[in-house]
Amino acid sequence: MKHIITLLLSLVAIVSCSAGEPVTFLYKGEVAGVMCSACSDHVQTALAKMKGVETVKVLPAEKEGGVPKLEITATSATITKKDAVKALGDYAKTYDIRSLKLVKAK
Template sequence: MKHLLTLLLGLLLLSTSCTADEPVTFVYEGEVAGIMCIHCTNKVEAAMKKLPDVQSVKITRDEKGGLPKLEIVAANAKLTREDAVKALGDDAKMYDIRSLKLVRGK
């Protein structure tokens, strides 16, 4: 009886933690140079949101005076820095995506 209860509890935990309704998301982080104001931030964020499967984009200023941080949440595990630069189009002359790497997937 004890083993049956343990098995049922395990199955219940598995079914609640791995539902098919939860989308798989990947978080990318990087740095972008050339952002001077909110207009620049909005322009870069809008370009990144045009990438396939991108769910959200956030750019934050570095409190220590470094380059602004870029965070992209996407349903795509193959997003590259080159993809992000290409999404900027002509604005890639003004804004430089210095890095972009996958930091976690869930």
């Protein structure tokens, strides 16, 4: 099912690009270990270096003891959790990307 959704979103991107409209993909997930603004900056800077990434936001946990949220906008429909962990490099020892999913194409 996951592959079908990715394929459909990719087709939407191709059709939209043909029409001259830029396509942006939105990914959402969770990243544990982010305790302060410096932590947030580390994660945002590392993930922003991934190919096709336009913006990275680390949003505070919604409740005490919760996990901060992660939002990435990109021009690529193929970014994975594995890519994000790799982009963190040494920071992957400190910050745990628990999930990252493609949620929609704009």
